[in-house]
Amino acid sequence: MLISGQLLLEDATASPAGRCRIAPGTLRVRDDRIEEVIEGELAAAADWGGPDCLIVPGLIDTHLHLPQFDIIGAHGLPLLQWLDQVTFPAELSWADTDHARAAASRAFDQCLRHGTTGICAYATVHHEATAAALRLASDRGLRGVIGQVLMDREAPSGLCRSADRSIAESADLLSRFPPGSRIAAAVTPRFAPTCSDELLARAGRLAAETGAVVQTHLAETVAECERVSVLFGGRDYAQVYADAGLLGPRTVCAHGIHLDPGSRRRLAASGTRIAHCPVANSFLRSGTMLRHELLDAGVAVTLGSDIGAGYERSMVRVGRAMIEAAAGLGGPVPAAATAWHAITAGNATAIGWDDAGRLAAGAMADLLIIRPDIAWLGLPIDPLARLMFAWDDRWIIRRFLRGQTIN
Ligand SMILES: [Zn+2]
Structure with a gap:
C-alpha cells in the first residue's frame, strides 16, 4: 500500500533535538508496518493521500x-x-x-x-x-x-x-x-x-x-x-x-x-x-x-x-495549550514543531514505544491522513504553527491502525 502526501518527519539535526519537519514523499506500508519512506516523491499510483494532504503518525x-x-x-x-x-x-x-x-x-x-x-x-x-x-x-x-x-x-x-x-x-x-x-x-x-x-x-x-x-x-x-x-x-x-x-x-x-x-x-x-x-x-x-x-x-x-x-x-489542541501555558508564564515558548514532536515521537519514546509516533521504516503503521481546508503550504510562515492554531478535527480524513484503514 502506498500513501503519498506531505510527510511529517522527525528532524534529528534540528536544535533543540527532536523537532519535526514537513517534506513531500510516499510511505510504502506492508502488513502492519511502514516498510519504506520515499522522501521527495509523490507516487502517481498512491492508494491514499494527495499533494494537499499531510501524513502524520497517530x-x-x-x-x-x-x-x-x-x-x-x-x-x-x-x-x-x-x-x-x-x-x-x-x-x-x-x-x-x-x-x-x-x-x-x-x-x-x-x-x-x-x-x-x-x-x-x-x-x-x-x-x-x-x-x-x-x-x-x-x-x-x-x-x-x-x-x-x-x-x-x-x-x-x-x-x-x-x-x-x-x-x-x-x-x-x-x-x-x-x-x-x-x-x-x-x-x-x-x-x-x-x-x-x-x-x-x-x-x-x-x-x-x-x-x-x-x-x-x-x-x-x-x-x-x-x-x-x-x-x-x-x-x-x-x-x-x-x-x-x-x-x-x-x-x-x-x-x-x-x-x-x-x-x-x-x-x-x-x-x-x-x-x-x-x-x-x-x-x-x-x-x-x-x-x-x-x-x-x-x-x-x-x-x-x-x-x-x-x-x-484532540492532542493537537493539548499541544497548542502547552505553547499557550508557556507563553502565559513569560518564559521560553516552545515552537509548534516541538509541540507536534511531543504528541507523536516524543510521547512514544518516553513510554518506550520506539516504533510508534514516527514515519520511519520499521515503525508501526498507525497513521492519519489530514486534509486542511486552509492554504497551509507555500507561505513564508511555519506551516506546523498554522495547522496547530487553525486545527479542525474534521481535517482528519482517514485513520490507519496496524496498516488497516478504520474509516
Ligand atoms: Zn488524571
Missing part, C-alpha cells in the same frame, strides 16, 4: 481516564471537590461491567475520531470493567496501557479495595495483558492520598517484578500536597513514591506542578516521566506547570489530555 496521549469521557466539562470545582462530587460518582458506575464496556467503547471512539491511536489510560478500581476495557482496546487495534485504579482509603467505600485484593487483581491483568504487548495492563495507584503506604509499596513491588508501566498523579494542587504531608508524616510527595519503589523510567506521573528543586532532582535522577496536562491544569485552576524548569532539571516531560479534567480530546 497521536499519543500519555494521560487520560476512560470513565471520565462521560464527565468532560464539569467546570468550577478544584481538584479534591471535583473528585468527590463529579468523578467518583462516575467511576462508581463502572461496577456495572456492561455500562463500563459501553463507556470504554465511547471513549475509544472519541480517541480515534480525534486522531489518538496510542494511550496511557486509567480505568477504575473495578476488575471486570478494567479487563473489559483492555479486551475492547485490543480488539479495536489501539496501542496502549490501561490500569485498574488502586485505592484503599479517602474515597467512597465502593471505590476502595484492600491491598491484597487490588494487587492480586492487577497481577491477574498483567498476566493476561503483559507489559510490552500492544495493549498492556499498568500498575495504577491513583495518587498518594487514596493509597496507604502498604498499597503503594506492594504496587511498587508488583511493577518491579513484572516490568509494568506505572501511572499515578503527583503534585497537581497545593491542597493535595498538604494532604499528602498530613497522611505521610511530613514526607515529601515525590519521596513517598520513591520510598515505595514507584519512581523510574517506566513511571508516568501526571502534572508535577507544585514541586521544589529537590523533588525535581529526585524525579530526574530516577528517570520518571512527568505528563504535562495543560488543559486540565487551567480547567481545575491547579496552577501552571513550569515545563521549562522541569526540562532544565533533566526531567523527561510528556504531554497528556487528562480527560476528563482536560476537556480537549
Whole structure:
C-alpha cells in the first residue's frame, strides 16, 4: 500500500533535538508496518493521500481516564471537590461491567475520531470493567496501557479495595495483558492520598517484578500536597513514591506542578516521566506547570489530555495549550514543531514505544491522513504553527491502525 502526501518527519539535526519537519514523499506500508519512506516523491499510483494532504503518525496521549469521557466539562470545582462530587460518582458506575464496556467503547471512539491511536489510560478500581476495557482496546487495534485504579482509603467505600485484593487483581491483568504487548495492563495507584503506604509499596513491588508501566498523579494542587504531608508524616510527595519503589523510567506521573528543586532532582535522577496536562491544569485552576524548569532539571516531560479534567480530546489542541501555558508564564515558548514532536515521537519514546509516533521504516503503521481546508503550504510562515492554531478535527480524513484503514 502506498500513501503519498506531505510527510511529517522527525528532524534529528534540528536544535533543540527532536523537532519535526514537513517534506513531500510516499510511505510504502506492508502488513502492519511502514516498510519504506520515499522522501521527495509523490507516487502517481498512491492508494491514499494527495499533494494537499499531510501524513502524520497517530497521536499519543500519555494521560487520560476512560470513565471520565462521560464527565468532560464539569467546570468550577478544584481538584479534591471535583473528585468527590463529579468523578467518583462516575467511576462508581463502572461496577456495572456492561455500562463500563459501553463507556470504554465511547471513549475509544472519541480517541480515534480525534486522531489518538496510542494511550496511557486509567480505568477504575473495578476488575471486570478494567479487563473489559483492555479486551475492547485490543480488539479495536489501539496501542496502549490501561490500569485498574488502586485505592484503599479517602474515597467512597465502593471505590476502595484492600491491598491484597487490588494487587492480586492487577497481577491477574498483567498476566493476561503483559507489559510490552500492544495493549498492556499498568500498575495504577491513583495518587498518594487514596493509597496507604502498604498499597503503594506492594504496587511498587508488583511493577518491579513484572516490568509494568506505572501511572499515578503527583503534585497537581497545593491542597493535595498538604494532604499528602498530613497522611505521610511530613514526607515529601515525590519521596513517598520513591520510598515505595514507584519512581523510574517506566513511571508516568501526571502534572508535577507544585514541586521544589529537590523533588525535581529526585524525579530526574530516577528517570520518571512527568505528563504535562495543560488543559486540565487551567480547567481545575491547579496552577501552571513550569515545563521549562522541569526540562532544565533533566526531567523527561510528556504531554497528556487528562480527560476528563482536560476537556480537549484532540492532542493537537493539548499541544497548542502547552505553547499557550508557556507563553502565559513569560518564559521560553516552545515552537509548534516541538509541540507536534511531543504528541507523536516524543510521547512514544518516553513510554518506550520506539516504533510508534514516527514515519520511519520499521515503525508501526498507525497513521492519519489530514486534509486542511486552509492554504497551509507555500507561505513564508511555519506551516506546523498554522495547522496547530487553525486545527479542525474534521481535517482528519482517514485513520490507519496496524496498516488497516478504520474509516
Ligand atoms: Zn488524571
